[in-house]
Amino acid sequence: MQDTEASPLIRLDGLGKIFHTDEVETHALSDIALDIARGDFVAITGPSGCGKSTLLSILGLLDAPSGGSYRLDGRNVAELDARARARVRNGEIGFIFQAFNLIADLTVEENVALPLTYRDDYDRGVARQRVREVLELVGMNHRARHYPGQLSGGQQQRVAVARALAGDPAILLADEPTGNLDSHNGEAVMQLLEQLHAGGATLCMVTHDTAFARRAARIVHMLDGRIVDEDSFERLRHERDMPLPVLPA
Secondary structure (H helix, E strand, O other): OOOOOOOOOOOEEEEEEEEEEOEEEEEEEEEEEEEEEEOOOOEEEEEOOHHHHHHHHHOOOOOOEEEEEEOOOOEEEEEEOOHHHHHHHHHEEEEEOOOOOOOOOOOHHHHHHHHHHHOEEEEEHHHHHHHHHHHHHHOOOOOOOOOOOHHOOOHHHHHHHHHHHOOOOOOOEEEOOOOOOOOHHHOOOOHHHHHHHOOOOOEEOOOOHHHHHHOOOOEEEOOOEEEEEEHHHHHHHHHHOOOOOOOOO
């Protein structure tokens, strides 16, 4: 019997992703090895185009790797069929997107309840109670009957966090959750994520903001589709940013 307490929630081993466009082969991810434990708060950071969002899409079962293995809670994700993947995605993974992705003609409470309506065990009364709980958790109960267009960006992101929490997921995946917010609202959302982590939530956050990344429990540095240690990351980034030498005429 597997010791789920000791094993990581997520284990990636030799993970790769290749995109094919016409005759061009792009290696978006190469030989990724990563464990995420239950209760961890991991920040994945690096420059634009380094593979951060591609990795998060694979973690969230929105995309599939080209090679390597991905085990989620001990299960080999590659062995799941499309229906099982959708069930796991809706039941065990909560998504927080940079663009909020709220539906404009649904109220706040309807947006938060939406993922629950796709579950086989959906119960309207249970769902309504859960929606009230998560809206209270993110401080948005007083806006339950409002529409997204009536909210500030920071409030919309809080609603998006509530929606991600509604299904009591095993892990929250946040893709640049402060990217569309000003500094004040970005700080408020970051504090909310820290509070969720302190309460036991498992989070994996992609961010280009190094100050926010440092507030996670662990930082994963990415460069050119690979995970690198901090020293290598700083050295390689410095080398990339150096001006080209001027050749003699």
